[in-house]
Each structure stands twice: as structure tokens, then as C-alpha cells.
Amino acid sequence: MQRSSAIELLAVPGIPRIAKGDDLVALIGEGLARGGIVPRGGDVFVLTQKIVSKAEGRMVDLATVKPSAEAIELAGNVQKDPRLVELILSESVRVVRAGPGILIVEHRLGFVMASAGIDQSNVSGDDGTALLLPEDPDASARRIRDALIRSTAADVGVVINDSFGRAWRNGVTGVAIGVAGIPALVDLRGHADRAGRALKVTQVAAADEIASAASLLMGQAAEGLPVVLARGFPYERRAGAAAELVRPRAEDLFR
Amino acid sequence: MQRSSAIELLAVPGIPRIAKGDDLVALIGEGLARGGIVPRGGDVFVLTQKIVSKAEGRMVDLATVKPSAEAIELAGNVQKDPRLVELILSESVRVVRAGPGILIVEHRLGFVMASAGIDQSNVSGDDGTALLLPEDPDASARRIRDALIRSTAADVGVVINDSFGRAWRNGVTGVAIGVAGIPALVDLRGHADRAGRALKVTQVAAADEIASAASLLMGQAAEGLPVVLARGFPYERRAGAAAELVRPRAEDLFR
Numbered sequence: 001m002q003r004s005s006a007i008e009l010l011a012v013p014g015i016p017r018i019a020k021g022d023d024l025v026a027l028i029g030e031g032l033a034r035g036g037i038v039p040r041g042g043d044v045f046v047l048t049q050k051i052v053s054k055a056e057g058r059m060v061d062l063a064t065v066k067p068s069a070e071a072i073e074l075a076g077n078v079q080k081d082p083r084l085v086e087l088i089l090s091e092s093v094r095v096v097r098a099g100p101g102i103l104i105v106e107h108r109l110g111f112v113m114a115s116a117g118i119d120q121s122n123v124s125g126d127d128g129t130a131l132l133l134p135e136d137p138d139a140s141a142r143r144i145r146d147a148l149i150r151s152t153a154a155d156v157g158v159v160i161n162d163s164f165g166r167a168w169r170n171g172v173t174g175v176a177i178g179v180a181g182i183p184a185l186v187d188l189r190g191h192a193d194r195a196g197r198a199l200k201v202t203q204v205a206a207a208d209e210i211a212s213a214a215s216l217l218m219g220q221a222a223e224g225l226p227v228v229l230a231r232g233f234p235y236e237r238r239a240g241a242a243a244e245l246v247r248p249r250a251e252d253l254f255r
Numbered sequence: 256m257q258r259s260s261a262i263e264l265l266a267v268p269g270i271p272r273i274a275k276g277d278d279l280v281a282l283i284g285e286g287l288a289r290g291g292i293v294p295r296g297g298d299v300f301v302l303t304q305k306i307v308s309k310a311e312g313r314m315v316d317l318a319t320v321k322p323s324a325e326a327i328e329l330a331g332n333v334q335k336d337p338r339l340v341e342l343i344l345s346e347s348v349r350v351v352r353a354g355p356g357i358l359i360v361e362h363r364l365g366f367v368m369a370s371a372g373i374d375q376s377n378v379s380g381d382d383g384t385a386l387l388l389p390e391d392p393d394a395s396a397r398r399i400r401d402a403l404i405r406s407t408a409a410d411v412g413v414v415i416n417d418s419f420g421r422a423w424r425n426g427v428t429g430v431a432i433g434v435a436g437i438p439a440l441v442d443l444r445g446h447a448d449r450a451g452r453a454l455k456v457t458q459v460a461a462a463d464e465i466a467s468a469a470s471l472l473m474g475q476a477a478e479g480l481p482v483v484l485a486r487g488f489p490y491e492r493r494a495g496a497a498a499e500l501v502r503p504r505a506e507d508l509f510r
Contacts, residue, residue: 005266005480007472009487013260097508104508112423163459167422167509168367169430170502171440171460173467185426204418205426206471212428213468216461217262219489225260232264234474247425253352253359254422254509 007232009217010037011225018050018226020057025147028227032152037229041155044182044233045148046214048226049133049162050119052140052178058132060087078103084118087130091116096255107133110246111177112255113164134160137178138241145180157181157237161211161218167254174215176207176242183207184244186235205245206235262487264472265292266480273305273481275312280402283482287407292484296410299437299488300403301469303481304388304417305374307395307433313387315342333358339373342385346371351510362388365501366432367510368419389415392433393496400435412436412492416466416473422509429470431462431497438462439499441490460500461490 012031018024024047032039039045053059067075067082071089075082078098085103089095092105096112107116117133134140137160145158160178165171176184184207214228249255267286273279279302287294294300308314322330322337326344330337333353340358344350347360351367362371372388389395392415400413415433420426431439439462469483504510 005268005472007264007468009262009264009468011260099508102508166460168502168507169460169463169500171458171463171500173460173463175424203426204470204474205421205424205428208424208426208428209467209471212464213262213264213471215459216464216468216489217260217487219459232472234472245424245426247423252423253354253357 007213007230007234009213010035010229010231011217012037012045012227012229015051015225015227018054020054020059022055024051024055025144025151028148029151031227032229039148039152039154039156039229040231042157042231042233042237043154044157044159044210044230045144046159046161046211046218046228046230047144048218049117049137049160049177050131051226052134052137052144052160053119053131056134056140058134060130060132062087062128062130074098074103080115084115084120084130087118087132088116091118091132106249106255109133109137109177110243111164113162117162117177133162133177138180138243139178141178141180141242155181155237157233157240159207159211159214160242161215163215174208174211174213174218176205176211176245179207179240179242179244181240182210182233182237183235183240184242206233207240207242208245262468262485262489264468265290265484265486266472267292267300267482267484270306270479270482273309275309275314277310279306279310280399280406283403284406286482287484294403294407294409294411294484295486297412297486297488297492298409299412299414299465299485300399301414301416301466301473301483301485302399303473304372304392304415304432305386306481307389307392307399307415308374308386311389311395313389315385315387317342317383317385329353329358335370339370339375339385342373342387343371346373346387361504361510364388364392364432365498366419368417372417372432388417388432393435393498394433396433396435396497410436410492412488412495414462414466414469415497416470418470429463429466429468429473431460431466431500434462434495434497434499436495437465437488437492438490438495439497459490461488462495462497463500 071086163172320338326341418427
């Protein structure tokens with residue numbers, strides 16, 4: 001297996017606040033020029049879910065949302081705005097856990113996550129706006145990748161990342177919700193260890209690992225570093241999709 | 256908040272196969288010299304659980320293990336060696352989920368993980384040897400950190416990482432099981448977003464993110480890259496401990 005001995009993560013400088021319709025790839029190009037960064041084949045661009053959703057216009061004015069009876073009842077249990085709960089339910093296929101302040105759902109994309117990934121912070125000065133995940137983050141990643149390849153002339157990959165909580169462990173970490181041009185899951189079956197025994201750990205969530213690495217650099221407090229270029233992704237590239245990371249419900253012990 | 260705009264991950268070259276009693280810090284020093292890498296204050300060394308466990312002599316000869324009746328019964332259900340199941344139970348406080356080929360437990364350290372982190376691959380040519388987690392990985396990280404600070408004269412941090420599966424998502428990712436000299440969990444409460452609203456995502460599992468980043472470089476297939484130096488950790492440093500990452504049972508919705 002091809003394996004580099006270094007990985008470099010570079011924040012693309014000067015990405016401005018994003019609004020609906022903004023051309024992310026053009027803004028990334030300006031940032032790369034500003035930072036003197038020249039992308040190479042094999043580099044991976046990691047973009048936050050937030051800027052992709054905003055560019056795609058996934059903001060919803062809560063004043064326009066009419067909560068259902070189900071949303072109103074659930075909102076009481078979880079102590080959230082019934083209009084927000086209505087949006088969460090409309091983005092989800094089922095509720096996985098509900099408790100005071102907590103609503104963990106299975107998103108229609110298959111991700112098990114808090115509040116269907118709907119973000120009320122940092123969208124605008126108006127508390128009445130919510131930001132949904134991109135409609136189809138793998139498709140978004142593919143579109144952004146195609147445009148980046150055209151504009152940089154380098155065969156790059158793209159990951160759209162978000163911060164998820166986990167079962168059993170405190171704190172959030174970066175995970176991949178959209179992937180293009182790299183494997184999300186790397187299958188090591190058939191590889192042997194030094195003793196010649198087949199490896200038991202057969203699948204590595206490589207796109208989640210790169211999403212976490214970039215998240216460390218992006219931080220949580222600012223929109224200032226929403227794009228990171230990762231150089232040295234060590235696995236063989238292929239089309240890839242974040243959908244690979246969703247464990248089918250039938251194989252899941254925790255739903 | 257202090258925030259760098261780049262993170263660099265460098266594999267320390269030429270770390271040999273580790274045996275009980277080996278001086279990891281001396282071997283890292285030789286590798287750094289070989290690679291021309293000069294550690295700086297703030298750098299974080301990430302070491303695999305496997306080399307730390309081996310240096311600490313945490314190998315167990317399965318021929319010496321006498322399985323209890325409980326282990327024999329459970330081994331039938333999960334289709335594992337009863338002696339291995341005995342070791343898993345002896346390292347654990349409870350079984351969280353059991354199924355064919357799967358035994359997820361709460362390790363005595365609080366980590367919810369498959370097979371109590373006990374590894375049968377890559378320990379030796381002998382299938383009859385198992386490798387347990389370090390007795391106290393946070394204490395191991397502190398010892399290694401103290402020795403690295405003495406040998407390098409740089410105020411470095413240390414993370415011991417392992418690969419864990421997750422609920423709901425396919426594939427393993429690197430997580431921190433031992434931490435010294437950096438925060439495992441970074442609390443962002445009190446920080447405001449651009450709109451001046453308090454952030455809702457308040458805790459970032461920074462040590463898990465750096466563990467994942469290093470894991471990407473280490474890969475799974477080889478023991479060849481078990482030590483990675485990470486430069487550019489963006490959060491304020493403090494003593495830290497992986498114990499911060501364990502969600503208390505009472506606050507956990509998935510145990």
C-alpha cells in the first residue's frame with residue numbers, strides 16, 4: 001500500500017462569510033492565491049458543512065415553519081423550539097433518542113446525529129434562522145470537486161465535514177458528510193500484518209479521519225477557517241462517497 | 256483563542272518492532288535524529304497503543320488463561336476463543352453488546368470498545384498471544400512525556416491512540432486512550448460566534464481529532480509508523496488526560 005510519511009494541513013486564508021449563491025470555488029481560488037498555495041494532484045480540500053449549506057441557500061426562516069402536533073409534543077419533551085423540532089423531523093426518518101435538550105435522529109441521509117445537523121448558531125444575527133445540511137452532500141462534493149479540478153488543473157479530492165457528538169465519549173469530532181475523489185472507507189481485507197496473519201481491523205473510515213484532522217485546524221469558534229487543504233492523503237484514490245460511512249440499520253447494534 | 260493556520264504530521268522513521276522493556280523514548284530519539292526532525296515546544300507525539308502496551312509487557316500467553324463458566328458461555332454466543340473472552344471480561348466492568356463475532360464492553364478505564372481493546376494480530380508469530388491495553392494509559396502518557404521533555408528539551412505533549420469502531424458509522428478511526436500535556440477535551444463555553452451568540456457546540460474532543468489525524472498517517476497495515484509528531488496543535492495546552500473523554504454512564508444514552 002502506498003504510504004506517505006507526512007501529512008500537511010493548510011487553512012485557505014481569507015474565505016469571507018458565505019451567502020446564498022456565492023461561488024465557493026472562486027472564493028477558494030482567491031484564498032489560495034492570497035496564501036500562495038498551489039494545489040497538487042492528490043490534495044484533498046475539506047470544507048465545512050456550514051459554508052456549503054449557506055452557498056446552497058439551505059437557510060430556513062423559522063417564522064415560516066408551522067409545527068405539527070407531533071413536533072409540538074416532542075418539543076415539550078426535549079425543550080426545544082417546536083418550529084425547530086418540525087424542521088428536524090422533516091429532515092429525519094426516525095427519532096433515535098430524545099431527552100431534555102437532546103434530540104438524536106436518523107437523518108434522511110442515514111447519519112445518526114443530534115438535531116439532524118440543523119444549526120442555529122452563526123447563521124445570521126437573527127435567531128429565527130436555521131441552517132439545514134446540504135440536500136445531497138455527496139453530490140455537492142462532486143460538484144465542488146469538478147469545479148476545483150477545472151480551476152486548479154489539479155486532480156484533487158473533496159470532503160465536506162461537520163462536527164458530530166458520539167455515543168460513550170465526550171465532545172464532538174469532525175466527520176465526513178460528503179466525499180468525492182477519495183475513498184470514505186478503506187478496506188484493508190487481504191492485507192497481512194508482519195506475522196503474516198490477515199488483519200482483523202478491515203475497514204478504516206479514512207474520510208472521517210481527514211475530516212477530524214481538518215476540524216482541528218478549523219476550530220469551532222469562528223467561520224474564519226472553513227476550508228482546509230490536506231496534503232499527503234495516504235490511500236489509493238477512487239470516486240468515493242460519504243454514504244459508504246453509513247452503517248446499515250440492520251447491521252447496527254445501537255439503533 | 257490562539258489558532259494556527261497549519262498543522263503538520265510527520266512520521267518518526269525507523270521505529271523497530273517493540274518488545275517488553277524497550278525504551279520507547281530512546282528509540283524515538285534515534286528516529287528523530289535519523290529523520291532530521293527537531294521537536295519544538297507545543298509539538299505533540301502520538302504513539303500507537305500497540306507499541307506502548309508491548310514496551311510495558313502487556314502480552315498474555317493464552318495458554319495460561321483458564322476461562323470461567325461465564326466466559327465459556329459467552330464465547331459460544333460471540334464465537335470467540337473462551338480464553339480471549341475471559342481476558343476481555345477481566346479487563347471490563349460490563350458487557351454493552353454481544354453478538355456473533357462482536358463483543359462490545361465497557362473497559363475498566365471507562366472506554367466503550369470492542370473486545371476491551373485486546374489485540375491478537377501482529378503481536379508475534381504465535382496465535383496464542385494477546386495484547387492488553389496499557390494498565391493506565393494516562394499515566395503511561397505522562398511518563399513518556401516527562402522522558403521526552405528531558406531528552407528533547409522541548410515542552411511536548413503526548414497522545415496514545417487506538418482505533419475504535421463507532422455506533423452508526425462504518426469503519427474505525429483513531430481515538431485517544433492516553434493524554435498528557437494537551438487538553439483531551441476543549442471547552443468552548445463562553446466563546447461567541449460572529450453573531451455574538453454563545454456557541455452551542457461547547458466541547459471539542461481535540462485529543463481524538465489529533466489521534467485520528469495521526470492514525471491516517473500510521474495506517475493499519477504496518478507497525479512501521481507507530482509514532483507521529485504533530486505540529487500546530489491549535490488549543491491552549493494544559494496537563495490533560497484521556498479520562499476527560501469518557502462520558503459518565505449516567506449521562507450516556509447508549510449504554
